[in-house]
Each structure stands twice: as structure tokens, then as C-alpha cells.
Amino acid sequence: xxxxxxxxxxxxxxxxxxxxxxxxxxxxxxxxxxxxxxxxxxxxxxxxxxxxxxxxxxxxxxxxxxxxxxxxxxxxxxxxxxxxxxxxxxxxxxxxxxxxxxxxxxxxxxxxxxxxxxxxxxxxxxxxxxxxxxxxxxxxxxxxxxxxxxxxxxxxxxxxxxxxxxxxxxxxxxxxxxxxxxxxxxxxxxxxxxxxxxxxxxxxxxxxxxxxxxxxxxxxxxxxxxxxxxxxxxxxxxxxxxxxxxxxxxxxxxxxxxxx
Amino acid sequence: xxxxxxxxxxxxxxxxxxxxxxxxxxxxxxxxxxxxxxxxxxxxxxxxxxxxxxxxxxxxxxxxxxxxxxxxxxxxxxxxxxxxxxxxxxxxxxxxxxxxxxxxxxxxxxxxxxxxxxxxxxxxxxxxxxxxxxxxxxxxxxxxxxxxxxxxxxxxxxxxxxxxxxxxxxxxxxxxxxxxxxxxxxxxxxxxxxxxxxxxxxxxxxxxxxxxxxxxxxxxxxxxxxxxxxxxxxxxxxxxxxxxxxxxxxxxxxxxxxxxxxxxxxxxxxxxxxxxxxxxxxxxxxxxxxxxxxxxxxxxxxxxxxxxxxxxxxxxxxxxxxxxxxxxxxxxxxxxxxxxxxxxxxxxxxxxxxxxxxxxxxxxxxxxxxxxxxxxxxxxxxxxxxxxxxxxxxxxxxxxxxxxxxxxxxxxxxxxxxxxxxxxxxxxxxxxxxxxxxxxxxxxxxxxxxxxxxxxxxxxxxx
Numbered sequence: 179x180x181x182x183x184x185x186x187x188x189x190x191x192x193x194x195x196x197x198x199x200x201x202x203x204x205x206x207x208x209x210x211x212x213x214x215x216x217x218x219x220x221x222x223x224x225x226x227x228x229x230x231x232x233x234x235x236x237x238x239x240x241x242x243x244x245x246x247x248x249x250x251x252x253x254x255x256x257x258x259x260x261x262x263x264x265x266x267x268x269x270x271x272x273x274x275x276x277x278x279x280x281x282x283x284x285x286x287x288x289x290x291x292x293x294x295x296x297x298x299x300x301x302x303x304x305x306x307x308x309x310x311x312x313x314x315x316x317x318x319x320x321x322x323x324x325x326x327x328x329x330x331x332x333x334x335x336x337x338x339x340x341x342x343x344x345x346x347x348x349x350x351x352x353x354x355x356x357x358x359x360x361x362x363x364x365x366x367x368x369x370x371x372x373x374x375x376x377x378x379x380x381x382x383x384x385x386x387x388x389x390x391x392x393x394x395x396x397x398x399x400x401x402x403x404x405x406x407x408x409x410x411x412x413x414x415x416x417x418x419x420x421x422x423x424x425x426x427x428x429x430x431x432x433x434x435x436x437x438x
Numbered sequence: 439x440x441x442x443x444x445x446x447x448x449x450x451x452x453x454x455x456x457x458x459x460x461x462x463x464x465x466x467x468x469x470x471x472x473x474x475x476x477x478x479x480x481x482x483x484x485x486x487x488x489x490x491x492x493x494x495x496x497x498x499x500x501x502x503x504x505x506x507x508x509x510x511x512x513x514x515x516x517x518x519x520x521x522x523x524x525x526x527x528x529x530x531x532x533x534x535x536x537x538x539x540x541x542x543x544x545x546x547x548x549x550x551x552x553x554x555x556x557x558x559x560x561x562x563x564x565x566x567x568x569x570x571x572x573x574x575x576x577x578x579x580x581x582x583x584x585x586x587x588x589x590x591x592x593x594x595x596x597x598x599x600x601x602x603x604x605x606x607x608x609x610x611x612x613x614x615x616x617x618x619x620x621x622x623x624x625x626x627x628x629x630x631x632x633x634x635x636x637x638x639x640x641x642x643x644x645x646x647x648x649x650x651x652x653x654x655x656x657x658x659x660x661x662x663x664x665x666x667x668x669x670x671x672x673x674x675x676x677x678x679x680x681x682x683x684x685x686x687x688x689x690x691x692x693x694x695x696x697x698x699x700x701x702x703x704x705x706x707x708x709x710x711x712x713x714x715x716x717x718x719x720x721x722x723x724x725x726x727x728x729x730x731x732x733x734x735x736x737x738x739x740x741x742x743x744x745x746x747x748x749x750x751x752x753x754x755x756x757x758x759x760x761x762x763x764x765x766x767x768x769x770x771x772x773x774x775x776x777x778x779x780x781x782x783x784x785x786x787x788x789x790x791x792x793x794x795x796x797x798x799x800x801x802x803x804x805x806x807x808x809x810x811x812x813x814x815x816x817x818x819x820x821x822x823x824x825x826x827x828x829x830x831x832x833x834x835x836x837x838x839x840x841x842x843x844x845x846x847x848x849x850x851x852x853x854x855x856x857x858x859x860x861x862x863x864x865x866x867x868x869x870x871x872x873x874x875x876x877x878x879x880x881x882x883x884x885x886x887x888x889x890x891x892x893x894x895x896x897x898x899x900x901x
């Protein structure tokens with residue numbers, strides 16, 4: 179009796195092993211992309227290119243703090259430096275992977291702290307080809323992951339949303355570097371199985387021991403525009419206190435942590 | 439034929455785009471990888487061979503004092519009335535505005551000075567009026583802020599201050615507003631007028647406190663008749679440039695306070711204000727000169743996520759201190775105000791919001807009893823419904839919005855359609871209309887019916 183129970187547990191776990199692995203791979207990729215260290219900061223330069231080749235630039239400082247364990251709640255503070263019409267605007271996000279995020283925006287000309295109603299995380303972040311979710315991270319719990327293939331360098335995952343009506347893709351495929359867990363490429367597919375959006379990691383630097391994507395690109399394959407992100411002066415465990423992520427510092431930016 | 443060729447080319451380029459994903463062979467790999475597999479980006483290929491983790495290759499961290507930052511914006515704005523109005527000029531706006539902003543910070547303190555240099559082609563005089571923002575210069579900000587202790591923030595000088603939860607409707611926010619700017623179609627950034635104040639903020643886990651002391655009362659920049667005509671209830675006629683309101687300013691100051699904190703994702707606040715009505719709410723019994731009677735306010739607000747959006751509620755009571763029992767018809771009565779709002783995203787880059795608001799006269803029977811028999815008594819309650827719809831298009835560079843006020847009690851309203859387009863990172867163009875309507879000339883929006891206007895602007899930013 180005992181033995182048969184053990185056998186069935188063993189069989190059961192063997193049976194679910196590959197699904198489990200795919201989830202672990204996706205979890206590790208999310209940790210590698212968004213949860214390195216207890217906190218982090220960087221100066222981000224964004225270049226948006228439309229299909230006619232016209233360029234727009236954005237520059238912002240991003241501060242991130244993990245409020246709990248890896249893959250749990252996080253806080254983000256984004257402080258815009260460029261272009262001039264959004265300069266000094268600050269953006270605060272309390273990210274909750276399995277619920278709607280809380281977002282606030284501070285408009286300095288009006289000294290106004292606005293609460294942002296946007297619940298859709300798959301809308302463009304400041305007019306770029308990146309979505310909010312690409313910047314702050316999509317929870318690996320929101321998709322079902324399947325290991326399609328294992329190559330010399332990569333795990334190739336197919337991720338299908340659990341809530342299909344909440345997103346614009348029908349699935350995405352990602353190439354996750356085995357050693358670092360970094361997603362080197364992701365392709366988003368529509369209902370007709372055709373790829374319409376691609377993410378690529380163009381450069382990785384090892385910073386404070388953490389391999390970090392410092393140059394990346396999102397391409398719109400349909401309208402043929404793209405946005406590149408360059409992360410400069412990346413720093414982990416900078417000692418960002420919890421109270422920085424509050425209305426106080428929205429109104430009064432924490433210069434100490436923004437100028438580095 | 440030509441069309442077909444273009445179609446083919448597009449189809450080809452799309453295919454090429456997809457095929458183009460086939461990466462180059464990663465260095466050192468003999469086997470051909472599956473065609474979609476990306477090559478290793480720089481930094482990952484060497485990861486295995488790297489002996490020591492490479493430390494930040496970026497420039498080293500710098501000093502903590504930032505240099506002086508200067509930002510400049512040049513704006514041209516023109517506006518015209520949509521109908522002729524015997525009490526005002528046909529042109530509503532014709533101005534060039536150069537804004538220069540200087541800012542800097544160190545670990546101990548930061549400062550910002552924002553100056554608007556104005557060429558106003560409609561002004562009678564270029565003499566400086568700091569209170570009304572008229573003349574050739576309008577200093578919008580000149581403040582110094584510091585953190586003398588961990589839990590204290592100080593901000594001293596000319597500053598813009600805002601709190602409360604309403605959208606173009608205000609209960610707790612009794613800081614000066616520039617209604618002229620709003621009604622004439624300046625940028626929404628100009629809705630708030632500056633105050634010369636000392637703001638002290640205290641922070642703790644239990645509650646945060648803000649105290650704003652304005653030594654000299656700053657009224658709203660309200661409708662005086664100079665640009666926008668108004669209905670004069672005392673004479674029961676329209677008035678404009680023939681009767682510009684020049685009120686008597688009180689010599690005292692104002693104190694505003696807020697206690698606020700978060701409860702989970704909900705924001706709660708209570709507010710106190712002691713000062714004056716922000717617009718002329720009284721007149722001298724002898725000279726009939728308009729003035730600002732004393733007023734104190736107590737209010738509270740709550741804002742939290744609700745039904746996939748954000749809901750807010752705010753309520754307050756304004757006590758008219760120079761007419762506490764409401765029996766002086768020359769002074770505005772005490773009143774209660776209430777606001778309920780909801781905003782949510784309706785679709786990608788489309789946001790909608792609604793507000794319900796009312797103000798209710800407190801001592802209505804005393805007011806009625808005190809009015810002369812010939813006078814038409816005001817309605818006790820004024821209700822307002824608002825809606826704002828904002829759509830962003832073309833990579834968020836084009837923004838279309840409409841804000842609508844409608845009062846079912848006054849049967850009047852105000853529509854604000856607006857379009858703005860970021861041509862590039864330096865240039866922005868916008869246009870809009872301020873459309874007022876109403877059944878009667880003496881209601882809040884109805885009196886501005888003949889001041890309905892349209893405007894255009896072009897803004898250039900320099901870094």
C-alpha cells in the first residue's frame with residue numbers, strides 16, 4: 179500500500195516534470211530580468227523610430243525595489259529627464275504581479291499627483307514600442323509555459339496566456355539563455371500564428387555579478403517601427419529605502435538617488 | 439498595375455521581415471541552429487569563459503550635486519471669440535510666452551525658478567502685476583526646498599500647490615487658480631496660479647501632515663471683465679471692459695493644512711483651510727467695491743481603485759466667517775460641497791471619467807429672508823456633471839480630448855474639446871474650443887455664452 183503510494187507520487191511527479199521545468203525556466207527568466215539584487219537603478223535612454231524613420235528620444239531614471247521575495251511585489255519610480263515637455267515628471271508604480279498595479283503620476287507644473295486609472299498593462303509605455311509590462315515585467319504566473327526545444331544555448335519556451343482576453347497576443351515564444359536565464363529573444367504571435375512583434379536583447383553586461391541586458395530592441399513587424407532601450411550606470415543593491423516610493427518623493431524627487 | 443506592384447513589394451518586405459529573423463550563426467558553432475534561434479548577444483557569449491564577474495563598465499558614479507539646469511520653452515498662442523460680444527474684444531488671446539526654468543539640487547537642498555516672459559499683444563499695459571500674472575513677466579516659481587530632518591520637508595518661496603481629488607472641480611484645494619487661463623484656452627499647466635508660501639511637510643508611518651502658510655492672501659485669477667465679460671448680478675446686466683472688477687484685497691494671510699495617509703491602495707485625507715473666499719464673494723455696503731470675505735473650510739477625500747478604475751469622493755463645508763448665519767445678502771453664504779468621481783481606461787489609449795458635484799447653500803432660509811422682495815433668490819443647490827474622454831493616437835503623439843461640464847440645476851454647460859500633436863521632441867501644436875451655453879445669462883457658465891472662443895498654439899522646447 180505504502181509502496182504503491184510512493185510509486186504513484188513518483189510517477190505523478192515524473193509525469194509533470196516537463197511542465198514544471200518550463201515554469202521554472204520562465205520563473206528564472208523573470209528573476210534574471212526584473213529581480214536581480216534587492217533593488218536596482220539605471221539611466222535609460224529610449225529611441226523610438228517610426229516606419230518613416232523619424233526618431234524621438236526619451237531619457238529617464240528608473241529605480242526599482244523588491245518589496246518581498248523574488249517574483250512578488252515591487253515598487254518602481256521613474257523620473258523623466260527628456261524630452262523637455264515631460265521633464266521632471268515622475269511616475270510611481272506599486273506592482274502586484276497577480277493584481278492590478280497602483281500607479282501615480284506627478285505633474286510638476288501643476289504640483290499634481292494624479293492616480294492613473296490605466297489597468298491595461300499592454301499599452302505603450304510613453305509612446306514607445308515597449309509596453310508597461312515589458313518595462314516592469316510580466317508575471318510568469320500569467321501564462322502556461324511549454325518547453326518546445328532545448329538547444330546548445332537556449333531553452334525555447336512557448337507561453338500561452340491563461341487569460342486570453344486580457345492580452346493582444348495568442349502566445350509568445352522565447353529563447354532563454356541556459357546559463358544566465360536571460361531571454362535573448364521573444365516573438366509575439368497573433369491568432370493566425372504569425373509573428374507581429376519581436377523583442378531582442380542586443381547587449382548583456384555583467385554588473386555587480388548580475389548579467390544584465392543593457393541594450394534591447396522591440397520591433398513592430400506590422401507597422402515596422404522599433405524602439406531601443408539602453409541602460410547606463412546600472413547599479414544593484416543601491417540601498418533604496420521603501421519610503422522613496424511614496425507621494426512625498428513624487429512631489430520632491432529623491433535627487434540623491436536620481437543623480438548618479 | 440502600380441497598386442499591385444506596391445502590394446507585392448509590401449508583401450515581400452513583410453516576408454523578408456519574418457525571414458530576417460533567421461540569425462547569423464553564433465561564433466564557434468558548427469551545427470546549423472534552427473533558423474529562428476538568435477545568436478548570443480555580446481556579453482552572454484563570454485559569460486562561460488569569464489573568470490571574474492566584470493564590474494560595471496559604465497562611467498563611475500559622480501558627485502551628488504547637480505549642475506544648474508536650464509530649460510526654455512517658447513510659445514505662440516492666438517485665440518478669438520466665436521461671436522461678437524459688445525463687452526469685450528473679438529480677440530481673446532494673442533501672445534508670445536518665453537518660459538525659462540532654472541533648477542538645481544544638492545544633497546541638502548534644491549531650487550527651481552520658472553519665469554514667463556510675456557509679450558501680450560492685447561494687454562493695455564505691460565506693467566507687472568504679480569497677483570494677476572499680468573505684465574511682461576510672470577514669475578511662476580521661485581522656491582527653495584530642503585529636508586532639515588529626515589521626517590520634514592520645507593519648501594519656501596513662490597510655488598504652485600495642489601491637493602484634493604477633483605478634476606477641474608475643487609473642494610479641498612483652496613490654492614489660487616487661474617480661471618482666465620482655463621476659459622481662454624491656455625495650456626492646462628496654467629490652471630494653477632502661484633502662491634508665495636511656506637510649505638512644511640511632516641512624515642510618519644501613522645500620518646503625514648502638510649502645512650501651507652501664505653503670509654499674504656493670493657486670490658484666484660478670476661474673470662474680471664477685462665478679457666471675458668461676466669453677468670453682474672447687482673445691476674442685472676452684462677459687464678466687461680466697461681466695468682472691470684477691481685476688488686479690495688485683504689491684508690491677512692491664509693493657512694491650509696492636510697493630513698493624509700494610505701490605507702492599502704486607498705488614499706485618505708482631511709483638510710483644513712483658514713483664509714478668504716478665493717473670488718470676490720462680498721462687496722462693501724458703502725462703496726459697493728468687491729472684496730474677499732473671510733472663510734474657513736473643512737473637508738475630506740478618499741480615492742481608491744474600484745471596478746477596474748479609480749473612484750474618488752470628496753466633501754467639504756465652507757464657513758463664511760463674515761456672515762456666519764447667512765443673513766447678509768452682500769456676502770456669500772456658507773455652503774457644503776460634494777464630489778464623486780470615477781475614471782477608467784475604456785480601451786487601449788482611451789480613458790473616460792465622470793464626476794458628479796454639488797454645492798448647497800447652508801443658511802438658505804436666512805438668505806431668502808434677507809433678500810429684498812424684488813430680488814430673484816438663487817437656487818439652493820447647484821449640481822454639475824462632468825465627463826472627460828481622452829484618446830491618444832499615432833504612438834501617443836496625437837491626443838484628442840473633450841471635457842464637458844453640464845449643470846442640470848442651472849441648465850448651462852461648458853465644452854472643452856482639445857487636440858494636441860507632438861510634431862517631434864521639440865515642437866508641439868494644439869488647438870481647442872471653449873464653448874459655453876446656458877438658458878439664462880446669470881448662471882455660472884451661461885454668463886460666458888458670448889465669450890465662447892477658439893485658440894491655436896505652437897510650442898517649441900529647447901534643452
